[in-house]
Amino acid sequence: MCPDFVIEVRSKTDSIIYLQNKMQEYMANGCRLAWLIDRYGKKVYIYEPGCAIIEHSGFDIQLSGEQVFPGFVLNLGEIGNF
Template sequence: KEKMEEYRSNGALLGWLIEPNSRQVYIYRPGVEVEQLDNPATVKGDESVLPGFVMVMEEVWEG
């Protein structure tokens, strides 16, 4: 999480921290609080960053 804050501070527009054991995804964006998703089926890119991108999490959780 510390490293993600560093990336955000350095201008990253979007970051996902994926915790496979707890099936949580933390979404980092500049200027807003970190969003936590619990066991999401999918994670989508922002319209301004990775528009149309969808990651199917089942493959991550089972991987």
């Protein structure tokens, strides 16, 4: 069983390579959208099936979950320093 949508936030003890592999595993198992938020590297990785991984530097970004949850938007800039 695999979720349609995943948001993973890197914690201090997480390896970014481990989390990137975990995201790839979700995608291989049918996940439709996954966001990996790297708090320490200040990057966001967006995963969608059949697409190249999109990487954004910084958190001044608005993420849209429209593909899976119409109307869902996460404005990372408003969250601040999480």
